Amino acid sequence: MINKLTVKNLTFGYAGDDVLHDFFMAIGDGQIVSIVGPNGSGKSTLIKCIDRILEPRSGDVLVERQDLFKMNRKDAARLVAYVPQNSLRVFTHTVFDVVLMGRRPHLGWKANEQDEGKVWEVLGLLGIENLALAFFSELSGGQQQKVLIARALAQDTGLLLLDEPTSNLDIWHQIDVMEILRTLVRKQRLTAIIAIHDLNMAARYSDRMLMMKKGKILANGIPDDVLTPENLGTVYGIKAMVKRIGDSPFVIPLSRVLAKGRGRM
Amino acid sequence: MRQALLRATPGLSWQAPGRTRTGKMTPMRQAHAHSVQGKFFFLGALLLLLIIAASFIITLGQVPMTVRQVYLTLFDRLIPSGLDINPILAHVIWDIRMPLITGTVICGVGLGVCGCVMQAVLKNPMASPFTLGISSGAHFGVSLAVVFGISFLDGPYFLVGNAFVCAALCSGFIIGLSALRGATSETLILAGIAVNYLFQAANQLFTYIADDEQRTVMSYWGMGSLSDLNWNSLWFLGAICLVCLPFLYGKAWDLNLMTTGDDCARSMGVDAHAVRMAVMVVASLLVAAIVAFTGVIGFVGLVAPHIARIIIGNDHRFLIPASGGIGSALLLIANAVSMNILGGVVIPVGIIMSMLGIPLFLYLIIRGKRREFWA
Ligand SMILES: Nc1ncnc2c1ncn2[C@@H]1O[C@H](COP(=O)(O)OP(=O)(O)O)[C@@H](O)[C@H]1O
Ligand SMILES: [Mg+2]
Numbered sequence: 001m002i003n004k005l006t007v008k009n010l011t012f013g014y015a016g017d018d019v020l021h022d023f024f025m026a027i028g029d030g031q032i033v034s035i036v037g038p039n040g041s042g043k044s045t046l047i048k049c050i051d052r053i054l055e056p057r058s059g060d061v062l063v064e065r066q067d068l069f070k071m072n073r074k075d076a077a078r079l080v081a082y083v084p085q086n087s088l089r090v091f092t093h094t095v096f097d098v099v100l101m102g103r104r105p106h107l108g109w110k111a112n113e114q115d116e117g118k119v120w121e122v123l124g125l126l127g128i129e130n131l132a133l134a135f136f137s138e139l140s141g142g143q144q145q146k147v148l149i150a151r152a153l154a155q156d157t158g159l160l161l162l163d164e165p166t167s168n169l170d171i172w173h174q175i176d177v178m179e180i181l182r183t184l185v186r187k188q189r190l191t192a193i194i195a196i197h198d199l200n201m202a203a204r205y206s207d208r209m210l211m212m213k214k215g216k217i218l219a220n221g222i223p224d225d226v227l228t229p230e231n232l233g234t235v236y237g238i239k240a241m242v243k244r245i246g247d248s249p250f251v252i253p254l255s256r257v258l259a260k261g262r263g264r265m
Numbered sequence: 266m267r268q269a270l271l272r273a274t275p276g277l278s279w280q281a282p283g284r285t286r287t288g289k290m291t292p293m294r295q296a297h298a299h300s301v302q303g304k305f306f307f308l309g310a311l312l313l314l315l316i317i318a319a320s321f322i323i324t325l326g327q328v329p330m331t332v333r334q335v336y337l338t339l340f341d342r343l344i345p346s347g348l349d350i351n352p353i354l355a356h357v358i359w360d361i362r363m364p365l366i367t368g369t370v371i372c373g374v375g376l377g378v379c380g381c382v383m384q385a386v387l388k389n390p391m392a393s394p395f396t397l398g399i400s401s402g403a404h405f406g407v408s409l410a411v412v413f414g415i416s417f418l419d420g421p422y423f424l425v426g427n428a429f430v431c432a433a434l435c436s437g438f439i440i441g442l443s444a445l446r447g448a449t450s451e452t453l454i455l456a457g458i459a460v461n462y463l464f465q466a467a468n469q470l471f472t473y474i475a476d477d478e479q480r481t482v483m484s485y486w487g488m489g490s491l492s493d494l495n496w497n498s499l500w501f502l503g504a505i506c507l508v509c510l511p512f513l514y515g516k517a518w519d520l521n522l523m524t525t526g527d528d529c530a531r532s533m534g535v536d537a538h539a540v541r542m543a544v545m546v547v548a549s550l551l552v553a554a555i556v557a558f559t560g561v562i563g564f565v566g567l568v569a570p571h572i573a574r575i576i577i578g579n580d581h582r583f584l585i586p587a588s589g590g591i592g593s594a595l596l597l598i599a600n601a602v603s604m605n606i607l608g609g610v611v612i613p614v615g616i617i618m619s620m621l622g623i624p625l626f627l628y629l630i631i632r633g634k635r636r637e638f639w640a
Binding site for chain 1: 291293294296297300518519521522524525526528529531532533534535536578579580
């Protein structure tokens with residue numbers, strides 16, 4: 001089976017040292033994959049490099065067999081969609097217009113009925129059709145997050161990249177967003193890559209987890225294999241207990257480890 | 266909610282586009298369709314209003330005439346029909362008032378549209394064709410010609426030529442400078458403001474060393490005036506508009522995406538930096554051309570887009586034409602006032618524009634819909 005997403009030899013740095021150096025990653029089809037790791041470990045940078053928001057110095061990103069860096073932006077946007085971390089700072093648009101923007105890679109100059117149909121469809125799918133004419137900036141955080149997911153869905157790609165989609169939400173909305181993602185991945189055969197801080201939420205909803213530190217993957221596999229006290233010690237510098245609750249591991253943090261050279265970044 | 270989600274996802278098949286499950290419009294879709302119709306209606310009404318206003322305003326002035334006479338004269342000019350036309354009236358209408366009215370409309374549209382697209386690509390509500398030093402660049406060109414006799418063009422258009430070349434060079438410099446730093450909106454604005462101050466200082470220096478006559482020309486130019494427009498200048502402006510306006514309107518979608526941030530725009534297939542550069546170059550060129558002929562009538566470019574935004578929202582497919590329409594309506598009215606309020610004396614339209622436009626603008630932002638169009 002070919003991978004949905006393959007990242008090869010990716011190297012990227014902002015002004016100073018490389019954040020990602022010779023990075024490799026392969027992700028199968030139809031999965032939810034969580035990327036976890038401390039602040040500053042490079043999760044957002046990785047996602048932005050995959051989506052060509054940042055231009056990596058070298059490397060390849062393949063979606064199935066197509067090289068994203070060898071096609072124009074618009075074609076790439078038909079393969080990968082991105083849900084940003086911070087809610088948009090915008091001139092106010094209505095929810096309908098925000099979601100319609102996701103159709104941009106498919107449009108000629110004009111949005112046709114099919115595009116509008118698609119917008120209504122994803123709004124219905126996420127249960128937010130009633131918000132269509134509301135202004136994005138006047139919505140609650142949970143609603144905004146759903147609108148951004150709707151926009152990514154309207155883009156009609158097989159791959160979704162989400163940067164901390166639950167970070168600003170209350171617990172109900174966190175579960176709501178994760179359930180929506182799970183349903184989408186199962187029913188639409190999407191692949192979702194989610195940068196996320198909440199280890200337990202990640203464990204419960206992910207098929208696979210990647211644990212990153214300083215731009216490197218230190219653990220990779222099913223949640224049970226990744227969330228071990230040893231890994232949590234190395235990556236986060238914490239002492240933790242891991243229990244099994246239901247089908248998934250559950251992390252109970254106990255204390256931080258103050259060993260030399262393992263200070264938080 | 267969960268159940269609704271499952272019901273709405275019948276396996277892999279999406280529902281037929283454009284139709285609901287039951288085949289009829291839901292109330293929400295109807296409301297949306299109405300709001301789109303409303304925007305089209307507004308644009309249509311604006312166009313109609315412009316035509317009516319222009320038809321009325323053209324009759325004002327020292328030589329009295331009726332709207333009917335104006336139309337008959339124009340008709341006769343386009344299709345000679347042997348109508349009984351008063352030759353004096355025909356001269357006043359065709360050679361004096363028509364170029365003025367047409368020019369006012371063109372300049373208003375150009376400034377309104379340029380303000381609108383600049384605010385979008387710079388993601389800044391305070392951006393206008395003049396924040397970026399274009400007008401002080403043009404002013405600098407005029408000063409060069411007036412004070413030092415340095416001019417790029419010979420003949421009757423030497424002032425215009427200087428203003429245009431310097432305005433274009435000035436904005437080219439700003440855009441080039443910001444391209445070195447990755448063409449973000451912040452670098453563009455900062456470079457623009459800095460260069461603006463630089464040219465202002467140069468202008469002040471020129472004013473300081475100029476004699477009285479030179480100073481009068483420079484300060485008259487700085488107040489902005491439409492009364493020098495004639496058919497020749499209109500052909501030039503019209504040609505530039507024909508190239509620039511369709512280009513800018515063609516970017517409407519990209520601008521919508523860019524107002525939500527460069528990252529989002531790029532992830533949806535829009536090369537934000539390239540679009541920003543292209544839009545700034547084209548808009549600056551258009552503004553440079555307008556400013557070269559009219560001097561500083563800055564305020565239109567700032568307010569027209571905001572008024573349009575308050576009325577029909579931020580979708581640039583509608584916002585761009587609305588900004589142009591409102592820009593030309595504002596300028597038409599200001600020009601009519603400036604020509605007629607003091608009998609035979611024409612007040613520079615830039616002054617009237619600010620005196621009428623600013624209270625209107627303040628009223629709109631304070632009393633208008635309680636919605637922030639800038640989140
Ligand atoms: N715009 C930026 N300019 C310079 N450095 C950045 C920028 N964004 C992130 N970094 C640096 O890159 C590293 C990775 O950051 P990021 O990808 O945001 O991590 P995460 O999303 O895992 O918290 C950090 O060391 C951070 O300081
Ligand atoms: Mg991050």
